[in-house]
Amino acid sequence: MDDIIGISKDRLKEAIIELIRRASAVLPEDVVERLKTMRDLEKPESRARRTLDSIFTNIEMAENASRPICQDTGTVTFDIEYPFGMRQSDIEQAAREAVRAATSKNYLRPNVVDSLSGEIKGDNIGAGHPAIYYEQSDGDIFKVMLVLKGGGCENVGAQYSLPRPDMGAGRDLNGIKKVCLDAVETALGRGCAPGVLGIGIGGDRSQSYKLSKHQLHRKINDVNPDPRLAELEEWLFEKGNKLGIGPMGFGGETTLFAVKAGVMDRIPASYFVAVTYMCWAYRRRSMTITNGEVSYD
Numbered sequence: 401m402d403d404i405i406g407i408s409k410d411r412l413k414e415a416i417i418e419l420i421r422r423a424s425a426v427l428p429e430d431v432v433e434r435l436k437t438m439r440d441l442e443k444p445e446s447r448a449r450r451t452l453d454s455i456f457t458n459i460e461m462a463e464n465a466s467r468p469i470c471q472d473t474g475t476v477t478f479d480i481e482y483p484f485g486m487r488q489s490d491i492e493q494a495a496r497e498a499v500r501a502a503t504s505k506n507y508l509r510p511n512v513v514d515s516l517s518g519e520i521k522g523d524n525i526g527a528g529h530p531a532i533y534y535e536q537s538d539g540d541i542f543k544v545m546l547v548l549k550g551g552g553c554e555n556v557g558a559q560y561s562l563p564r565p566d567m568g569a570g571r572d573l574n575g576i577k578k579v580c581l582d583a584v585e586t587a588l589g590r591g592c593a594p595g596v597l598g599i600g601i602g603g604d605r606s607q608s609y610k611l612s613k614h615q616l617h618r619k620i621n622d623v624n625p626d627p628r629l630a631e632l633e634e635w636l637f638e639k640g641n642k643l644g645i646g647p648m649g650f651g652g653e654t655t656l657f658a659v660k661a662g663v664m665d666r667i668p669a670s671y672f673v674a675v676t677y678m679c680w681a682y683r684r685r686s687m688t689i690t691n692g693e694v695s696y697d
């Protein structure tokens with residue numbers, strides 16, 4: 401590992417612990433800025449405004465104390481790009497040890513339980529946790545993208561198989577719009593609105609979910625390079641915020657603070673649309689290592 405990315409396995413583990421601390425305690429700047437913009441659109445003294453003010457108090461306290469923004473530190477999901485020559489088993493060991501250490505430092509709540517018995521694992525290490533996805537990069541870049549996703553917002557995610565005649569949703573962009581709005585209406589503020597929609601169109605069931613989750617790595621202000629998806633994102637953002645659900649479902653203008661969509665090809669028999677919902681505690685961070693230099697975003 402030393403000769404490929406310029407740092408040892410131990411140093412990589414330490415770097416990932418810091419990545420987890422940043423993700424858990426400090427919301428990304430673009431997220432905070434967008435939430436502030438949305439708060440300022442709410443009427444003074446409204447419940448929506450007061451709720452968003454409380455959220456900002458929470459954000460500041462967590463950052464100052466370097467403590468988790470929310471008690472549910474969620475599923476720990478890594479998307480890792482690594483250069484040729486690195487062994488996945490080495491990366492996995494560093495990532496798992498980092499999660500264990502971050503849990504003992506209280507950056508993560510000991511969340512993971514045995515699915516059948518409910519027994520608490522205590523260190524957040526188990527079968528399938530942390531979730532780690534790998535992709536080999538072309539160059540010598542090593543990048544770790546991390547999302548901590550709470551259960552409340554994960555539970556209101558949805559997947560639709562089009563057409564859905566009961567909803568008047570066909571196999572086209574209008575159908576996609578209808579089912580995505582349905583997901584927001586069904587959530588009704590649960591999963592801690594305001595939130596971000598990640599949408600995955602096409603593929604098989606697992607691919608569409610994966611694609612929808614991958615959208616969460618995008619910046620709030622980026623513009624989709626596909627004009628059809630850019631229009632879809634804008635439309636859903638506007639219509640979603642006209643539903644009046646508001647922060648935590650208390651009513652108001654701010655139900656969504658971003659919408660991000662991706663598309664992949666499919667077979668003719670299937671047309672899946674997956675909607676991943678991410679709460680206001682939008683804990684995503686990334687880390688890049690080049691020639692032994694670690695940088696965080």
Ligand code: SF4
Pocket residue numbers: 470471472473474549550551552553554591592679680681
């Ligand atoms: S949905 Fe998000 S803000 Fe709400 S409890 Fe879960 S992690 Fe926390």
